[in-house]
Amino acid sequence: MTGGSDVETGSRDPDALVRRAGARGNPDRDQHFLVDDRVLDRIPTYLPESADRSHVLEVGGGAGALTDRLLAAAPADGSVTVIERDPTYASFLREEFEAEITEGTLTVIEADALECELPAFTACVSNLPYGVSSELAFRLLPAKRPLVLTFQREFAERMVAEPNTAEYGRLSVSAQHYADVELLEVVPPEAFDPQPAVESAIVRATPREPAYTVDDEAFFLRFVKALFTQRRKTVRNAIRNTAHISGLDDPAAVVSAVDETTLSKRPGELSPAGFAELAAVAAEHGVVSGGGE
Numbered sequence: 001m002t003g004g005s006d007v008e009t010g011s012r013d014p015d016a017l018v019r020r021a022g023a024r025g026n027p028d029r030d031q032h033f034l035v036d037d038r039v040l041d042r043i044p045t046y047l048p049e050s051a052d053r054s055h056v057l058e059v060g061g062g063a064g065a066l067t068d069r070l071l072a073a074a075p076a077d078g079s080v081t082v083i084e085r086d087p088t089y090a091s092f093l094r095e096e097f098e099a100e101i102t103e104g105t106l107t108v109i110e111a112d113a114l115e116c117e118l119p120a121f122t123a124c125v126s127n128l129p130y131g132v133s134s135e136l137a138f139r140l141l142p143a144k145r146p147l148v149l150t151f152q153r154e155f156a157e158r159m160v161a162e163p164n165t166a167e168y169g170r171l172s173v174s175a176q177h178y179a180d181v182e183l184l185e186v187v188p189p190e191a192f193d194p195q196p197a198v199e200s201a202i203v204r205a206t207p208r209e210p211a212y213t214v215d216d217e218a219f220f221l222r223f224v225k226a227l228f229t230q231r232r233k234t235v236r237n238a239i240r241n242t243a244h245i246s247g248l249d250d251p252a253a254v255v256s257a258v259d260e261t262t263l264s265k266r267p268g269e270l271s272p273a274g275f276a277e278l279a280a281v282a283a284e285h286g287v288v289s290g291g292g293e
């Protein structure tokens, strides 16, 4: 059967989609399909009111339950592009959504979303493959488009965390550099088939300029990463110990140029703006020449 909509709701039954796809999701391939209609109905509504929905990207289409809701929520002249790596599901999506593809409202790209060039998009709504959530999130965030993404709960909590909490770290500062990030809803394992071992959570990222200025974004992000590898140390020692990661040629000069209050803090006590200030001083005094892992 192709394009079978539920008569009452107008949307495809997610369990029926999984059945029609013919193969069970394989957790080893990050295949946990959303089958809870209420969650599926809410997800497209989480885009900010002002979001341009004319071209929505979905990464990881699976059996198409979310694709179906995104198509239903699209404006009259809007379109959806879905990227799916698994040939079985990509080919199922092409069959199931043949009518939408023919009328030009859906494009299915069979590719690895980490490798392929991402199409231009005005917003992205995805239940991301959990094994590569971080890599995908940091491919999407720099595009500065509204994102509604489902992650493992623990990852989502780290993304939205505030300074001075156990969850606050490199992920929080890097994500919040690009966008206002909010955790909107925790999703239990029962909402998926097959069920993941852990809870999930839906995050909205609304792009905005940060409240601070960063001249060298690559260095800023590398510096944050470097300091959080030493999160139990003081900022003083973290700067000294991580020059091989941050790329600072002269970390001692940076330490001399920074005030004592900042140096005696731990990285987890610095706000994103605090990191930006510190990175500016570091770049000015420490001679940045590269950096690595």
Ligand SMILES: C[S@@+](CC[C@H](N)C(=O)[O-])C[C@H]1O[C@@H](n2cnc3c(N)ncnc32)[C@H](O)[C@@H]1O
Pocket: 029, 030, 031, 032, 033, 034, 035, 059, 060, 061, 062, 063, 064, 065, 066, 067, 083, 084, 085, 086, 089, 111, 112, 113, 114, 126, 127, 128, 129, 130, 132
């Ligand atoms: C968590 S499932 C979500 C499926 C569907 N959107 C849903 O909500 O039910 C993630 C999907 O991403 C696909 N996937 C995994 N890694 C991928 C990658 N690197 N690029 C594109 N798709 C990927 C999996 O095959 C799977 O269909």
